[in-house]
Amino acid sequence: TYQIAVIPKGTTHEFWKSIHAGAHKARMELATQGIMVNVIWKGPLKEDDREQQVQVVENFIGRRVDGMVLAPLDRRALVGPVETAARGKIPVVIIDSGLATDKIASFVSTDNREGGRIAGRNLGKLLGGKGNVVMLRLQVGSASTEEREEGFLEVMKKDFPGIRLLSTDQHGGATRDTAKRVSENLLSRFGREVNGIFTCNESTTAGMLLALRDAGLAGKVKLVGFDSGETLNAGLKSGDIAGLVVQNPLNMGYLGVKTVVAVIRGEKVPAQIDTGVGFVTKENFNDPAMADIVNPPLAKYLK
Amino acid sequence: MSDVRLRLTAIQKSFGATRALKSVSLEIAPGEVHAIIGENGAGKSTLMKILSGAYGADAGTMNLSGVPYLPENPHDARLKGVAMIYQELNLALHLSAQENILLGAESARAGWIDRKTSRERAQAALSQLGHEGLDLDRLAGDFSIAEQQIIEIARALLISPQVLIMDEPTSSLTQADTEKLFATIARLRARGVSIIYISHFLEECRLIADRYTVLKDGETVGSGEMAGASLDHIVTLMTGREVKDLYPRTAHPMGAVVLEVKAVASKPRLRQATLQLRAGEIFGLGGLIGAGRTDLLRAIFGLDDLAAGEVCILGAPTRAVGPKNRWGQGVGFLSENRKEEGLMLNQTITDNLTLTKLGAFGRMGWVNGARQEAVAQRWVGELRVKCRDAGQLIGELSGGNQQKVALARLLEHPARIFLLDEPTRGIDVGSKAQIYQLVSELAAAGKAVVVVSSYLPELLGMCDTIGVMCRGELTAVRPRAEWSETEIMRAATGSAG
Amino acid sequence: MKEISRVMLAKGGPFIGLILVIVLFSIPAETREFFLTYNNFKIIFTQTVIVAIGALGMTMIIVSGGIDLSVGSSIALTSVAGAQLIQRGWAPIPVLLAMVAVGALIGLLNGTAIAGLRMTPFIITLGTLGVARGSAKWMADNQTVNYDSSPINGWMTTADPFGHALPAGVWVALGLAVLTAILLRKTVFGRHVFALGSNEATARLCGIATTRLKVAIYTLAGAFFGLAGLFQLSRLRQGDPTVAVGLELDIIASVIIGGASLSGGVGTILGSMIGALIMAVLRNGSQQMGWPTYFQEIIIGLVIIVAVFLDRLRQGRQA
Amino acid sequence: MKEISRVMLAKGGPFIGLILVIVLFSIPAETREFFLTYNNFKIIFTQTVIVAIGALGMTMIIVSGGIDLSVGSSIALTSVAGAQLIQRGWAPIPVLLAMVAVGALIGLLNGTAIAGLRMTPFIITLGTLGVARGSAKWMADNQTVNYDSSPINGWMTTADPFGHALPAGVWVALGLAVLTAILLRKTVFGRHVFALGSNEATARLCGIATTRLKVAIYTLAGAFFGLAGLFQLSRLRQGDPTVAVGLELDIIASVIIGGASLSGGVGTILGSMIGALIMAVLRNGSQQMGWPTYFQEIIIGLVIIVAVFLDRLRQGRQA
């Protein structure tokens, strides 16, 4: 049996539940091929604390797991333990968010920059190429969201000169609570002039959605978010969210585990694996192609 | 005197409005044991704290071995050869005996403690006291009060002082320890150390002192050779004052027994006490500091657990103890320590004055502020409490006025039995008479009062019955007519009979 | 007159502070038009509700000479419990009562340990901080607890965001503040709380059952923390076991800025409410100004120290 | 003999606790083979370094009767400062010295405010907590401070993760623990720290310059916190202004579990180190067992309460 540790950035977002499900999907599939895998799921104690995630990785090194699948909280802070693991011949597959080292087995993720670009293109189109836009960032150091933010800004600046960026430098923080407070204060300041908003992950999107609703701006301001989840899907259906850039977290967890097992078994794997992104709106929400992404069959894999 | 080790001239000291020392002069020779005698609050401790550098004097000069002596702090005084044993125990209870003895004067090389030398020095200091057996490694907090006192004395001896001040060193020592201490004093005297010895046990003073000085209200009222002096003379010097018109009395017939204390004992100092209190009786308790009078009142009031004996209120032994129940049973208590156990310094006069009966100022848990205020105002007027109004914070009042408020709280409470511990401490002469009047009126209204006082004229002036406590025991209970100041003093110092 | 000047000294500090902070943010023309509006203050009030309700309980505790570090965790735990009850189909009022009861239960445990075992509040509540937070995550299975919808969701927001109505939560906080102020000022219980904090030995001597009183204080305060958890739930529309980490420090700071003393016996509800508002205004204003978050932290830290220093001067004057 | 039994009483509790915790995790056969290995303990030791060095300073402060809530923020601030100095090309040793100096400076400010203005340590350091955290974010411009590479990065890790060498940080922590224990036990300074915490009035009457002593204690402790910041930097290979939030509570808990009393005068370095180890072992072990994180939080919370309860029993016996 291979002991595979899967380490998310946190455990409370729905996004991570899908990854967890994907990891188990891989486990089940491998079992049918006679490869036994034990998935150990463990997030950091404090969700936005780099040091805590470092400790989790280290403890898995101590436990001598056979391989790790890691979504690093920070592109640099996790370099130390990951390189230590590499020196200890424990392969680490990075998922979701980049890490500034080449000592990794593979990088399985959404093309985040492209995701940001998709968000930008769609928001630009929704606004007809003019208006005022606010972008809410997540937190400092998170590689995946920073790439989305950059991709979004790139498109905005290049393709939509008629759009004015009101605020792009506020961070929503790691929880829905902090994101909501920051959103409220932003809307209090810019609520009268803003036409479109981009938020870069689940918690910032949820926080902004709540703030928009409380401010009576839901539906009037075009909100393009990132990721899906119960709250966000409901917002999409009710028209409060104009569109969501969705990743395929289930696939990410699935490919993460598959890849690391392949590495352990001495197979060659690509250095980078793209899990794909899409854009959902109210219209295409019920397309069968989207079903697996916006409504992942979590129950099927998580017991 | 030709040879003078220490000379104090016209020392003055005030704390705010209190003039603790008005003008005190003192001369002590090498190898002399000098007793300082005086009532509580006469200024003895203040004088000694000035000598030991804990306080600075407001005026006056000090000379040590012919050179001006002006200690900046206790450390400086120790360097200059003046060591003091404070009246209140001063130990770091979490440190060992050895560490306490050496505190502030550690044997060290470049900051490193020299264990061997330290041990030797601590051991040497203890040997001088005849206590070489004391376990140096035990924590100070594990020792009895008497042993702790030994540790303090050892700390003072450590620096081989020229002048050694002892502020009531024997108040908590056993007879045997006291004798050992006296032997040490004799040895030190032989070595030329000057010793200032403060004690309320006059027999002790007579036993070991060469000379004495009597302080009264911050002034030197007499001094001389111990050998020729009679105790009566000294006691008269200490206490003598006119009492007659100060103690107005209202006739108050005595009724049934309301409080019975049967062979009660409690920690730390109360060894045994028995008394009966009748309605309409004012019962006085005399004695020296540490005699256990406070402990007795606390035991009656249920603040401390009884180690033995029984307290009966209105004829029935009381199961429910604790202050809350006592107030409910109609017993009220005034603590001698108003700062720590009597007043809330950051609350108003009104709040302090009404704390025990808040529920009475309204219904169902509500407090009617106006009525509360009115009651407080009435007492402020009656007792002439000097303040802006009843809304002023207690901490802003002078000590005497604070005491008046604490007393007023008790007088306002509808109690049957009043336990007053040093009720007039710090109160000026004019107001005292008024308080005696109030207490007397309480008795006339059929209430029973127990008064603890260290102020003899007060006891003699206001009480119907007086009991004197000595080292934890209530020894003599007699009607007032059978007591005199000298008698009480004798009983209190254990020299009666 | 003297009474007034005393009140000014005791409460004037925080009040002047609040005015100062508001004026500060109203000066720059570009933010004034957004900052100094009824609607923005509506947001500020709404953001203050949770800290304010927490500060009501904390004021009682601090006035009584204690402290409670477990508030943030209690809020998280009750919000999770509430979300799960909603999932099971409970109606709003039963949910409210249950959450208040859960908060009170945590307070009861704290109070019993502190009074009964005579342990320092700091350490007991430091322990409870971990236990309650862990239990919240346990109950929630380490995830947020989501539910379809509940009328509770509407208690921290209004139907018309530009209307003049304030959310229910603001009114509740306001009403409770008045009630608690009356409780502390006008009832035997309240006066005993002050007596306990001012001088515990005196309180005991004067016939106050200090052990029972302490248990009552922590329990009542716990009930307030449970209610704060309810409004946290209402704001997020989900039970989040990771919410309100470190909120206890904000709440304690509000109470201290409001003029209470950690050594007990001093403190007012009005002051604490102003303290909570000062912090919310600082946060909101600096965001409007586009100031970075670190500015807020530095300023709040300095405000705490300065507030307490003034407090010490005031106390020094008394002695 | 008595000395030994005294030591057992004072330190036996935590030590037995540590053994218990280790045994607990060694029982299940499936984890024993991972848990009870030299390599796993190497990791546990490395993870303990930061809390342990913080606990050295905190022990001194708590023994002296104080408290410091600003440790986490100090660590963040010094780690940012250090990262910026590395960016500017400073060599490791000057960076180390500068970081220790920055920590000592924060301690000096705390100590001066506490001793000079005679304000309670709790509130002063609550203020510093905010100010230092905000300043760290300010200095770092609200981002992590990254640098190419520095030998410092290697101080908390070893070349071969399964080799027998321990990282430099562990040796430093161990060495400092011995030195601090000697400082507290064998020098006049240490003796005075205990005296101050045990009875401040006595300390003053015995000629100890208490004001100066307090400033010295907080400054020295600050230097330790600066060093802890260095190792934090080394671990994350970046200056992170958001690191170590709430770490002060972990550190205080270690010291308390190690037998120190918040009322001062009691505490040992050995105990505090064991306290820090207990918490690290609990974290590591429960992860090895596959227990969820909330379990750790609950257990650590309970351990704090129980440890202090035992401590109170012990003190009760003495009185």
Ligand SMILES: Nc1ncnc2c1ncn2[C@@H]1O[C@H](COP(=O)(O)OP(=O)(O)OP(=O)(O)O)[C@@H](O)[C@H]1O
């Ligand atoms: N720190 C202080 N602040 C204010 N007043 C003080 C202070 N210390 C002493 N006093 C006052 O100074 C006077 C003299 O006190 P002191 O302690 O010197 O008396 P004493 O002669 O030592 O009495 P005792 O026999 O009780 O020890 C008293 O009225 C006392 O209330």
Ligand SMILES: Nc1ncnc2c1ncn2[C@@H]1O[C@H](COP(=O)(O)OP(=O)(O)OP(=O)(O)O)[C@@H](O)[C@H]1O
């Ligand atoms: N040796 C001692 N160690 C510590 N405290 C002492 C000692 N002797 C006396 N005291 C203090 O003096 C106070 C009075 O003691 P106690 O109650 O036994 O005697 P008392 O007769 O009531 O004295 P007082 O004249 O002060 O009323 C106590 O509160 C106690 O704290």
Ligand SMILES: [Mg+2]
């Ligand atoms: Mg005296």
Ligand SMILES: [Mg+2]
């Ligand atoms: Mg007494």
